[in-house]
Amino acid sequence: MAESASNERFDNWLEHINRACGPFSGQLLDGGFHGSLQEYHANAMKLSVVETAHSRLFRSQYEVARSNDAWFYTVFQLDGEAVLEQGNNQAVLHGGDITLIDASRPCSIMYTQPTKQISLLVPRHLIEQNRRSGDLPCAQRLSADMPVVKMSQRLLHESMKNPTLNICESEAALEAIICLLRPMLQMRDAPHSRRDKQLERVMGLIDSHIQSEDLRPEWIASEAGMSVRSLYRMFADKGLVVAQYIKNRRLDLCAQALRTASATEKLAGIGYNWGFTDHSHFSTAFKLRFGVSPGEYRKRWQ
Template sequence: MTPVVNRDFEQWLTQINQVCGNFAGNPLADDFVGELETSYAKGLKLSTVTTRGATLFRTSQEIKGGDDAWFYTVFQLSGQAMMEQDARQVVIGAGDISLIDASRPCSLYWEQDSRQISLLLPRTLLEQHFPHQKIGCAERLPSNLPMVQLSHSLLQESMNNTAMSESESEAALQAMVCLLRPVLHQRESTPPRRERQFQKVVTLIDDNIREETLRPEWIAGETGMSVRSLYRMFADKGLVVAQYIRNRRLDFCAEAIRHAGEDEKLAGIGFNWGFTDQSHFSTAFKQRFGLTPGEYRRKSR
């Protein structure tokens, strides 16, 4: 059976690739919505993305053929978006900001209505302010922080100022990085003990990803913390424990499908990674990757 192609999505994806760089992607639902508005205010390169029911991702293949000298600085205007990079997964809402490094693989998901502005920040500019440091990506910079609010205001003022000169737009970019710098530094200075505890938890999840007993209560008991503390730890990173576990299982399933033999049953692959119900497995897989397991196998081949 030939998969149905969503022509609206294909047109939107082509626009994304022309303006934002190379991405692959899939519609997540039949009611996909996608619009793209571009703005080049001198040195400010902006894209306003309005969408629902879509996923975009950059693998090494997309990165290899494009320009990676940028960071995507995402200003969420309304709705929600989920982003993944460097084993981090974050959900951002209205007023939040997050960064994505164009030089490394990433994934973006919009299950609900979402509107956001993506500002391209030159890598060289960020590296000037963060020498010899790895810049934290796919982390939520929350809307209640004053510096985040000021960054949103500066972006809107810059977009609406059509008389801005080249030097003024460059100054606006510098000011944007200066505003975000203390927030990003604060994220980098996460207490080591707390971060080690989180890494211990996600390692425990991966080590027991096939087990039916892998639930928040079991994880809390194994790590000596309360269930409430476990939820709070994941919430601080914009994550939900159960959703993280499900997504990790689906990621392992996708990898297994890519390397499976022709005669290996898809239901068996799902079962091996903790999905005991075939219908639930197929539905969850399509929600995450925009394709059923069978469509995913055909596409990967």
């Protein structure tokens, strides 16, 4: 009976996690499960306060394929210990630590003891601003001892105390948090291997021809002096798909243009400028990535 009740509590908690944070699978660990989740939304600030013990959350390629990959989870550890893994990296977080998890790649979060943490959803364009390649330091611990980590924690908590923040104020707070963390992200960002440098060159090639209708894997491979198969493998090693990367890059650039576009500028024209010849496809793809239509996105920034 007790085991059945624990399973039911876990299933309810996991369902809440999926609604708030996107698709996750989970499992109970030995020791007696506890789990709760509180959502906090103030315009651009979207986060969840997660408390749990003796559980594991994970995302396989199946969950990733069913979710919106336009986000990063910035995890602020408050109490207890959590072990986060992504790719070849593992971060063991304690109170005050921070780490980054990419929503577009599989990951695992282990809670072997009572834990409390905040998961802040950060739009991909804020994390990837001013960079094209190299591995971001996902699932790497940013220590609570670092001054910028302390300031980021403080700014997050102060923002949470003000649920009446308007759209401009909440966006400014979110950008400030990421600006504080960005030097550490860039410091660990430089590509080292020959393959990383090759990927950087290919991404530069994509950026310089992003508006072209002819931007396809076959053309990219030819220009980069490699086979199409090698191109696919190089992207797959980073958890990326060439065509999806191109589409997402175009959408991110459209979003950047929409943030400064006038109310009279035609949405179809903005999409066309960045390689979307079909407005209906552009609008659908944009909403899937950012959660709102291009028109609504522009209104929010105005």
